[in-house]
Amino acid sequence: MNSARPPPHKRQVAESSLDFLMMQVVTYFLHGPGAAAYVPPVPSAVPDGNALPPPPLLSPADAAAAAAETRRRLEGVGYDVGHRLVERYAVEKERMDSDLEAVKFVCRDFWEGVFKKHVDVLRTNHKGLYVLTDNKFRWLGRVWADEDSEEGGAGAVGADGAEVGGAIGGRGKPEDYVVFPCGLICGALTRLGVRCRVTAEIAGGAQCKFSVQVIGG
Amino acid sequence: MATSSGAGVTSTSRSGAGVGSGSRPVGRVACAAVINHNNAPLFLKVFKDAAGSLPRQTDAVVRMQMHEVVYNSLDVVEERLVALRAQSARDNDGFLGCLAVVGPMSLYGFVTNTHLKFIIALRSTGPHDYKDSTVKALFRKLHAAVIGAFLNPFTLPDAPIVSAGFEARVDEIARRFG
Numbered sequence: 001m002n003s004a005r006p007p008p009h010k011r012q013v014a015e016s017s018l019d020f021l022m023m024q025v026v027t028y029f030l031h032g033p034g035a036a037a038y039v040p041p042v043p044s045a046v047p048d049g050n051a052l053p054p055p056p057l058l059s060p061a062d063a064a065a066a067a068a069e070t071r072r073r074l075e076g077v078g079y080d081v082g083h084r085l086v087e088r089y090a091v092e093k094e095r096m097d098s099d100l101e102a103v104k105f106v107c108r109d110f111w112e113g114v115f116k117k118h119v120d121v122l123r124t125n126h127k128g129l130y131v132l133t134d135n136k137f138r139w140l141g142r143v144w145a146d147e148d149s150e151e152g153g154a155g156a157v158g159a160d161g162a163e164v165g166g167a168i169g170g171r172g173k174p175e176d177y178v179v180f181p182c183g184l185i186c187g188a189l190t191r192l193g194v195r196c197r198v199t200a201e202i203a204g205g206a207q208c209k210f211s212v213q214v215i216g217g
Numbered sequence: 218m219a220t221s222s223g224a225g226v227t228s229t230s231r232s233g234a235g236v237g238s239g240s241r242p243v244g245r246v247a248c249a250a251v252i253n254h255n256n257a258p259l260f261l262k263v264f265k266d267a268a269g270s271l272p273r274q275t276d277a278v279v280r281m282q283m284h285e286v287v288y289n290s291l292d293v294v295e296e297r298l299v300a301l302r303a304q305s306a307r308d309n310d311g312f313l314g315c316l317a318v319v320g321p322m323s324l325y326g327f328v329t330n331t332h333l334k335f336i337i338a339l340r341s342t343g344p345h346d347y348k349d350s351t352v353k354a355l356f357r358k359l360h361a362a363v364i365g366a367f368l369n370p371f372t373l374p375d376a377p378i379v380s381a382g383f384e385a386r387v388d389e390i391a392r393r394f395g
Contacts, residue, residue, distance in 0.1 A: 083374050084367045090330035091360065095311060097302055105330075191331045193254070 022139055026176050029074040036073070037066035071179050078183025079190075086188035089113045099214055102192040103130045110188055115139075128214035132185075137208035139181060143174050174202050178210075185210055246355070246391035247322050247338040250287045251363055253375055254332035260363075260378045261287065264391055287336050290316045290324045294334055297326065312353050315345075323347070327356040335359055355394050362386040 028034045037058055058066060089110050096102045107119035111134075121133040178200035186198040195215045202208050251260040263283045265276065293316040301309055313326035316336070323341040328334050335356050339347060366383040367374070 080370075080374060084370075087329075087331050087333075087367050088364050091364065092310070092357075093330055095301075095309065096330055193332055 019139075019142060022177070022180070023142075025077070025180065026074070029077070030070055030176050030179075034070070034073060035066070036069040037063060074179045075183035075186070078180040079187035080183075082184035082187025082189075083191050084187075085114070085184075086110060086191045090192065096192055099128070099194045100124065100130075102189060102194045103132075103212060105192065106185060106188055107132055114184070128216065130212040130214075132210040132212065133203075134208050134210075136206050137178075137181075138206075139177050140174055140202065140206040140208055143177050175200075178202065178208060181208075182210065185212065245340050246394050247340050248283045248287065248336075249338075249359060249387055249391060250283075250336045251359075251378065252287075252291065252334040252336065255375075256291055256334075257375070258284075258287075258377065259333075259375075260383075260387075262384065262387055262391075283338070286319050286322075286324070286338065290326065290336055291334070293317055293324075294326050294328070294336070298328065301328075310353075312349065312356065314349065325352050325356075327353075327360075329360060333360075333363065335363075351394075355390065358390045359387065362390065 032038060086106075090105070093105060093109060094101075096105055103122065103124075107122050111117065111119050115134070115138040117134075117136070117138070119132045120135045121131075123131045123133070182198040182200050186196055189196050189198075189212065194212075197213045197215060199211050199213075200208055201211070245266070246264055248261065248263045250258065250262075253259050261280075261284060263276075263280050265279060294313060297313040297316070301311075301313070311328045311330070313328060316324040316326045318324075318341070319338075321340055321342075322338040323346065325337045325339065325347075326334065327337075337352070337355060337359070339352070341347065362383060363378070365386070366372070366378050366380055369380070372378070372380075
């Protein structure tokens with residue numbers, strides 16, 4: 001992609017395909033067949049002729065649990081990807097002895113590899129909390145928050161998203177698009193020896209703050 | 218197809234060693250092992266022709282012995298890692314040098330930023346048979362192969378690497394070394 005530094009393989013992929021893939025991954029996991037509370041479209045009758053009972057409606061508590069489970073799954077996918085990817089980006093890099101150095105590596109090299117930019121601001125309280133602020137987070141660039149609309153407006157998910165309705169709240173909220181990256185960061189850091197919990201907070205537009213809380217021990 | 222190519226490379230490696238023992242007195246890779254951050258083995262391959270001067274044994278026994286040797290060397294790896302942390306990061310890239318000399322083999326270690334450990338047994342007569350740079354290059358190639366194997370989404374992370382393609386790559390790397 002970058003002509004100054006050609007990728008290790010000659011194969012190239014259009015960036016937009018990755019953007020579309022990310023959006024579809026979110027749709028699939030949060031509102032589609034990947035969701036814990038997903039109810040497939042009911043066929044009128046099963047082959048042996050018996051009518052299926054209507055799908056039970058989830059109680060609010062169950063729905064919340066299902067939504068949490070669903071997010072956990074999507075985060076798990078991100079974790080797995082981060083876990084594998086960091087191995088590749090950490091090659092030939094300086095050794096990281098402290099948590100701070102590992103976080104710095106994620107901010108610079110890992111971010112550069114995944115998002116083609118560095119994290120804009122890194123803050124720490126020196127007690128195991130790191131806040132990574134990306135002022136123009138790539139995967140939020142094509143998503144806009146539409147407070148007024150009931151659909152919650154994820155522009156690019158568009159018509160397809162409407163097909164796979166789910167029982168889980170409004171769809172296409174910007175928060176949905178930071179679940180995967182949270183897992184990604186957590187997976188990468190865990191691999192580097194920093195056990196942590198990662199949460200994200202969207203601060204207007206495409207600005208996103210990732211809080212990394214190191215778990216002691 | 219992958220299996221057949223793997224078998225092909227293995228047979229080349231054997232014939233290569235046969236020629237080598239006659240014409241060039243270079244040492245060879247006797248064993249390559251990959252160990253994860255919890256010291257669980259991800260991959261271990263014994264090259265019997267290079268490990269051949271061990272007492273004549275069945276494959277299973279040679280493999281077992283090699284497992285033991287590699288496991289014991291992990292203690293040395295831990296010691297070296299402590300020493301490594303005392304050095305500045307600039308001075309050391311994770312290469313642990315010669316860990317031990319066991320019989321006809323020298324064991325070399327390498328640790329990655331992600332706490333993967335690589336241990337290679339090279340046929341040798343002493344700890345200084347190989348230049349560090351040569352061994353480092355070998356580790357680097359092996360690491361690249363492992364990264365490739367990790368990027369396969371159909372495997373579990375931290376599970377032993379079972380892949381004909383990966384094994385073929387390791388065979389190829391070992392065959393070209395020397």
